[in-house]
Amino acid sequence: xxxxxLLEQLIEALRCLPGVGPKSAQRMAFHVLERxxxxxxxxxxxxxxxxxxxxxxxxxxxxxELERCRICASASRDSSQLCVVESPSDVxxxxxxxxxxxxxxxxxxxxxxxxxxxxxxxxxDQLKARLAEGEVSELIIATNPTVEGEATAYYLQEMASQQxxxxxxxxxxxxxxxxxxxxxxxxLAMAFSSRQSLSR
Amino acid sequence: xxxxxLLEQLIEALRCLPGVGPKSAQRMAFHVLERxxxxxxxxxxxxxxxxxxxxxxxxxxxxxELERCRICASASRDSSQLCVVESPSDVxxxxxxxxxxxxxxxxxxxxxxxxxxxxxxxxxDQLKARLAEGEVSELIIATNPTVEGEATAYYLQEMASQQxxxxxxxxxxxxxxxxxxxxxxxxLAMAFSSRQSLSR
Numbered sequence: 083x084x085x086x087x088l089l090e091q092l093i094e095a096l097r098c099l100p101g102v103g104p105k106s107a108q109r110m111a112f113h114v115l116e117r118x119x120x121x122x123x124x125x126x127x128x129x130x131x132x133x134x135x136x137x138x139x140x141x142x143x144x145x146x147e148l149e150r151c152r153i154c155a156s157a158s159r160d161s162s163q164l165c166v167v168e169s170p171s172d173v174x175x176x177x178x179x180x181x182x183x184x185x186x187x188x189x190x191x192x193x194x195x196x197x198x199x200x201x202x203x204x205x206x207d208q209l210k211a212r213l214a215e216g217e218v219s220e221l222i223i224a225t226n227p228t229v230e231g232e233a234t235a236y237y238l239q240e241m242a243s244q245q246x247x248x249x250x251x252x253x254x255x256x257x258x259x260x261x262x263x264x265x266x267x268x269x270l271a272m273a274f275s276s277r278q279s280l281s282r
Numbered sequence: 283x284x285x286x287x288l289l290e291q292l293i294e295a296l297r298c299l300p301g302v303g304p305k306s307a308q309r310m311a312f313h314v315l316e317r318x319x320x321x322x323x324x325x326x327x328x329x330x331x332x333x334x335x336x337x338x339x340x341x342x343x344x345x346x347e348l349e350r351c352r353i354c355a356s357a358s359r360d361s362s363q364l365c366v367v368e369s370p371s372d373v374x375x376x377x378x379x380x381x382x383x384x385x386x387x388x389x390x391x392x393x394x395x396x397x398x399x400x401x402x403x404x405x406x407d408q409l410k411a412r413l414a415e416g417e418v419s420e421l422i423i424a425t426n427p428t429v430e431g432e433a434t435a436y437y438l439q440e441m442a443s444q445q446x447x448x449x450x451x452x453x454x455x456x457x458x459x460x461x462x463x464x465x466x467x468x469x470l471a472m473a474f475s476s477r478q479s480l481s482r
Contacts, residue, residue, distance in 0.1 A: 088332050088347045095328040098321030099296075100313040106301060111332075112371055113300040115345055116390070119333040121298030126330035128295040132288050132311075133319045133326070145315055147288045171312055190316070 089115075141212075143188045143205050144170050153185060160184045165222040166209070166238055168192050168231065172224065184222070187212070192230040193237055204234070206241065213245045223251045227272075289315075341412075343388045343405050345370050353385060360384045365422040366409070366438055368392050368431065372424065384422070387412070392430040393437055404434070406441065413445050423451045427472075 086094075089111060096107040114122035138144065139151035146152070153159055153173075163184025167173055173186050189204040201207070212218065221242045225231035235251060242249045255273035256265055265273075289311060296307040314322035338344065339351035346352070353359055353373075363384025367373055373386050389404040401407070412418065421442045425431035435451060442449045455473035456465055465473075 087352065088328070088336055089345050092328050092332045095321070095325040096299075098314065098318050098325055099299075099310045101306060101309070108371060108374065109301070110299045112345075112369070114298065114329070115332065115336055118298050121295070122329055123333050125295040125298055126326045126333070128288070128292050129314070129322055129329075130326035132292045132315065133323050136288055136315055145289050145312075152287065169312070171308060174308065 138190075139188075142186045143190055143208075144173055144186065158183070161217050162219040163222060164212070164218045164220070165224050167224045168226055168234075176224065184220075189225070189234065192225060192228070193234040194230045201237065206237070209238075210241060210245075213242060213247055218247055221247055221249045223249060227254045338390075339388075342386045343390055343408075344373055344386065358383070361417050362419040363422060364412070364418045364420070365424050367424045368426055368434075376424065384420075389425070389434065392425060392428075393434040394430045401437065406437070409438075410441060410445075413442060413447055418447055421447055421449045423449060427454050 092111045093104070093107045096102055096110050097104070102110070132147075135147045136145050137147070139146045139148075139154055141150055141154040144151045144153070148155070160183050163182075164187055165176065165182065165184055166187045166189065167176070168189050168191065170188055170190075173188060176182055176186075187205075187209055189206075191199050191204055193199060193201070193204065213221070221238065223235045223238050225234045225238075239249050239251075253276070254269070255276060256262065256269065262270060292311045293304070293307045296302055296310050297304070302310070332347075335347045336345050337347070339346045339348075339354055341350055341354040344351045344353070348355070360383050363382075364387055365376065365382065365384055366387045366389065367376065368389050368391065370388055370390075373388060376382055376386075387405075387409055389406075391399050391404055393399060393401070393404065413421070421438065423435045423438050425434045425438075439449050439451075453476070454469070455476060456462065456469065462470065
């Protein structure tokens with residue numbers, strides 16, 4: 083048996099969660115021990131099970147415990163639209179906010195040669211093969227508007243153009259409710275240069 | 283098997299931790315799945331074990347997986363001093379900050395008749411019996427300076443006085459580095475009224 087008291091082991095173990103420092107870990111440990119052991123046991127079970135069985139969807143690389151995730155397996159989703167995002171949380175955000183009925187491809191990262199992340203790590207071979215199948219008629223790029231996200235978007239655009247598949251990119255500009263006066267310069271500059279014609 | 287995807291179950295289960303809302307739970311779930319499955323498995327094991335075996339020390343009511351906690355079981359701690367605190371985290375704070383070598387008694391709460399928390403819930407019978415044993419020569423009250431904490435302190439003081447055991451209370455006043463100008467009124471009023479004589 084380990085020499086360290088179990089309580090301290092628990093506090094230490096909780097720190098593997100992002101954003102949890104020594105103080106929060108201590109508060110969490112005392113909270114579950116004092117008031118919520120049943121939920122904590124449930125968390126322990128689900129966590130261990132999730133670590134063992136959650137893998138990646140064979141089609142879109144999103145997290146799932148199945149061979150194919152629910153979106154890829156669904157007959158009611160439109161296979162002609164494919165939206166490329168960086169992370170699983172982007173899928174959740176788009177599903178929640180939009181009425182998008184197409185499918186996704188999750189890169190699980192962005193091109194970043196300095197960190198050794200190239201096209202292979204992002205599954206771009208798999209994406210290329212999928213585009214070659216000819217089912218996709220619109221590739222929607224929804225990478226983040228960061229330097230690496232832009233580079234990734236450019237790479238994806240080149241890839242789709244070679245296969246003559248129409249590419250779109252989600253709009254970047256002034257957010258709803260944002261005031262021009264307080265918006266950051268780069269966003270305003272981008273919004274200005276990507277202005278759209280309203281005349282018919 | 284449950285219908286809900288395992289990932290959503292995990293996100294929901296993580297919310298039993300205090301201070302974890304839907305967004306943080308999602309971030310935690312993705313973080314552990316993407317980068318830290320080993321630590322998460324370890325957390326799962328320790329959490330489940332802690333819920334099963336951590337109970338309360340027979341002497342001081344603090345959390346421990348043993349019959350008696352390390353402080354109560356230690357031969358090098360002075361049994362003549364007994365410090366009464368509200369919660370296990372107070373013990374950690376005092377151990378960390380001070381050179382106190384006596385023992386503790388953890389109330390696991392404070393007197394609060396409106397919530398149905400009376401002397402019995404705080405183990406005050408047990409404390410009374412301990413004081414009656416005659417080993418304790420100083421009862422140090424370290425409850426929080428809140429309304430309930432003060433009421434608890436008063437109750438403890440009465441109890442010890444009946445058994446003619448000297449009682450002390452940790453000092454409350456202006457914290458080190460605090461400036462009088464910015465301190466709240468109640469603290470300043472208390473610090474002023476509990477001023478101590480410096481003349482010999």
